[in-house]
Amino acid sequence: MAKIVIKDLLLRTQVGFNPHEVGKKQDLLLNITIEYTTQGEEVSDMPSEALNYRDICKKVIALVEGNHFNLLEKVANDVVELLFAEPRIERVEVEVDKPHALRFARSVSFSLSKSKAAPDNNHE
Numbered sequence: 001m002a003k004i005v006i007k008d009l010l011l012r013t014q015v016g017f018n019p020h021e022v023g024k025k026q027d028l029l030l031n032i033t034i035e036y037t038t039q040g041e042e043v044s045d046m047p048s049e050a051l052n053y054r055d056i057c058k059k060v061i062a063l064v065e066g067n068h069f070n071l072l073e074k075v076a077n078d079v080v081e082l083l084f085a086e087p088r089i090e091r092v093e094v095e096v097d098k099p100h101a102l103r104f105a106r107s108v109s110f111s112l113s114k115s116k117a118a119p120d121n122n123h124e
Contacts, residue, residue, distance in 0.1 A: 012025045
């Protein structure tokens with residue numbers, strides 16, 4: 001099992017349901033950990049065999065920035081489900097961080113971990 005980590009992906013989207021949030025784009029910071037099965041790319045050094053993290057990132061950006069969300073939980077779940085469309089991906093953890101969501105805190109975040117293999121998914 002191999003792992004790719006996309007760190008501090010800064011996106012802007014409409015997120016929130018409070019009156020002061022509706023219709024306004026806000027920053028979200030995503031950290032995504034992807035565990036997947038290799039196809040020998042770690043030995044062959046062949047780009048065609050590797051999981052393309054650039055394409056994955058573009059899909060995540062399009063999903064998050066192209067939609068409106070009420071909850072951070074929904075953002076995280078939608079990203080996980082999007083990534084599970086790739087057959088090689090076995091487990092995903094997504095942390096969605098909403099900077100300045102609380103007056104006296106730097107941010108609030110929600111994390112979600114899911115595995116394809118386990119029917120009893122681990123939620124954090």
